[in-house]
Amino acid sequence: MIVNEVTRILEELAPLDYAEDFDNVGLLIGDKKMEVSGILVTLDTLENVVDEAIEKNCNLIVSFHPIIFSGLKKITGKNYVERVVLKCIKNDIALYSMHTALDNAPIGVNSKICEVLGIQNPKILIPQKGTIKKLTTYVPKDSAQVLKEALFEAGAGNIGNYSNCSFSTNGIGSYMAGPNAKPTLGEIGKVHYEEETQISVTYSKGDQGKIINALLQAHPYEEVAYEIQTLENKNQNIGIGMVGTLEKAMSEEDFMHWVKKQMNVACVRHSSFLGKKIKKVAVLGGSGSFAISAAKGAKADIFITADLKYHQFYEAENKIVLADIGHFETEQFTKNLLVDHLTKKIPNFAISLAESITNPIKYF
Template sequence: MIVKQVIAILEELAPLAYAEDFDNIGLLVGDQQSEVSGILVTLDTLENVVDEAIATNCNLIVSFHPIIFSGLKKITGANYVQRVVIKAIQNNISIYSMHTALDNSDQGVNAKICEVLGLQNSKILIPQKGTIKKLSTYVPKNDAEQLKKILYKAGAGNIGNYSNCSFTVDGVGSYKANEKAKPIKGEIGKTHFEEETQISITFEKAVEQNVIKVLLEHHPYEEVAYELTTLENTNQNIGIGMYGTFVNSMPESQFLDFLKEKMEVKCIRHSNLLGKPVKTVAVLGGSGSFAISAAKAVNADVFITADLKYHQFYEAEGKILLADIGHYETEQFTKNLLVDYLTKKIPNFAVRLSESKTNPIKYF
């Protein structure tokens, strides 16, 4: 198995097309064509993680956080980022990062938190906009069904729990081929009228390149006329954060004890207790202050996240309990998620959970 094949498997879980614009994800170090001897999964790629990869004969590190976030102008070993990159290159180790692509997956970081807490009926907290595309094209009537089947196979026509979705309209198209053309129907220099079907079909942004490639390869016309638009429809399966409910509610103090136990945290920074039972909980792994208003909008009793600043606790406004459990702590089970996923996809391959400690924050 080569690096490119592992990447394809990982992108089934978290397509890079859904990563945030500010992020730096994908293959950060290495060659896609390299043979993989073993995969080491980690939250952060630090020097001790690269050492662990060397010791365990793993030449591909799958990391949640990207070790290279902003551009590197020099690689001299002057800081920890440069030292990691140098050591990885020297030892032919590839590094692949998923970060916000996995954050925005409905099977990713926040789904794992919901699973650990036992939340039911989990939904996306902030659906990502612009993830649904619509293709419209025109094809000879007799070729329409075959082209639709090909587009379905490429990933088009999927809407939520439904597949093979499309809309067609029959009409008459016209064109006139010049002397350089090679029309499949009609004559050079004469306007030709053809009974055509207009096919409209939606698909997720992640498969856009493949859908257009297949369209151009299999459309019968020499020149393919098509329109591509981004829809305003909300895709409920792609986005940041999640929220769900407990089967039975519990008092706030009991919930905080429960949260410490389940998420294995030493302390919780939280806003004022409200004296009401906890039933609906919103979660967002990592820095999630921007989602406080979204958590209140879904009537969550508690919002679990990390990296809240002093004044952001005021945004609770007596409507929600804010619980900051720490950045590492909210994301710590992500590597378990990835190991389980890769092991199921490639069961006869060496996939290891990193034992290196990468949390930079200590508690006294």
């Protein structure tokens, strides 16, 4: 198995198209055609993680956080980022990062937090914009059903709880084949008129490659005419943060004890308790202050995230409890999620969960 085959499996879980524009995701170091001897999955890639990969004969590191975030003008080993890059290159170790692609995936960072805390029926807290696309194409009437089925099989036409969704209308198409053409219908040098069906289907942008490939494979014409539009509709299945409910409401104190136990948290920084039960819970792994208003808008009783600043706790405004449990702590189970996904897709392959400690924050 080569690196590119592994990354395709990872992108089935979290397409890179879901990543935020500011992010640096994908293959950061290495040759995508390199044969993989073993995979080490980690939250962060530090020197001790690379050492662990070398010890375990893993030449591909799958990391949640990207070690290369801003541009590198020199690689001399003067800081921890450059030293990691140098060590990977010297030891022929490839490095792949997922970060916000996995943050925004329906089964990702936040769904894992919900699983650990027993939050049921989680929904996306902030749906990502610009992720719904519409494909419109034109096909001979007799081939319309075959083409639609191919598009559906590739993932097009899924809207919420519905599948095989499309819209079709019939009309007359015209074209004239040039001297080097090989027309499926009609003759070279003559205008041809054909009864055609216009087909429109929506899809998630992460599936665009598969959709277009299915279109070109199933369409009978030599030249396939199609249009792609980005819709304004929000995709309720893609986005950052999640909100759901507990099976049974808990007191604020009991829920905090539950969070500390389940998330292995040393301490919780939080806003004032409101003296009411916790039933609806919003979560966002990593730095989540930007989602406070969304959590309040969702009528959550508590919002669990990380990296809240002093004045941001005032934004609770006695409407919600804000709980900062730590950046590492909110994302720590992400690597387990990735190991589980890879193990299911490529069983009997050397996949290891990194044991190296990468949390830079200690508690006294």
